[in-house]
Amino acid sequence: MNPTVHIVDDDKSFRTAVGRMLEASGFHVASYASGEELLARLPSGHGCILLDLQMPGLSGLELQARLADLAPLLPIVFLTGRGDIGTTVRAMKAGAHDFLEKPASSAALLEAVERALQLCETRRLEQDRVQAFHMRIASLTPRESQVFDLIVRGKRNKQIAYELSTSERTVKAHRHNVMEKLGARSLAEVVSMAERLGRLEKTT
DSSP, X not given: OXXXXXXXXXXXXXXXXXXXXXXXXXXXXXXXXXXXXXXXXOOOSSEEEXXXXXXXXXXXXXXXXXXXXXOTTSOEEEEESSOOHHHHHHHHHTTOSEEEESSOOHHHHHHHHHHHXXXXXXXXXXXXXXXXXXXXHHTSOHHHHHHHHHHTTTOOHHHHHHHHTSOHHHHHHHHHHHHHHHTOSSHHHHHHHHHHTTHHHHHO
């Protein structure tokens, strides 16, 4: 299915015009007259959000704050006719992908949408990777998990054996199992995995 561009704007004529232009470019489009309507039909999947800054009810910035938790994979492109530097900075600091002024040209809008969709795909792939890491980590026994935490802290087999009150030979066996179960070919891969899971910070 083509990615979906979610247009959130209280101006119906604007939604219709932008929606037609995007559909003509091959995108699937969903329109919402307010932030509340989008939250009621919370989107997921591959897509991005074109968001008006000033709307009745939830403002664009307020909706952005809600979506940070509810739909973190969907990049937001702000569209506004009344933006200012302070608001732009707030939106970008809060993670907005782009900020366009109305009336944006079709070329500028399509370029922003394409970049946002690429970012969404990158986020989705990273999320899939992290979930796969979690599943591999979950396959470790409690002892292997301890060895994993010490490996990523840079401990040598001898040091790990001392800390776990076991033999170096046993640690080598656990280390081999850890590498096998995680599908890692190098220590650098294991450390990278721990960093992406936030596990390295917990062990240092």
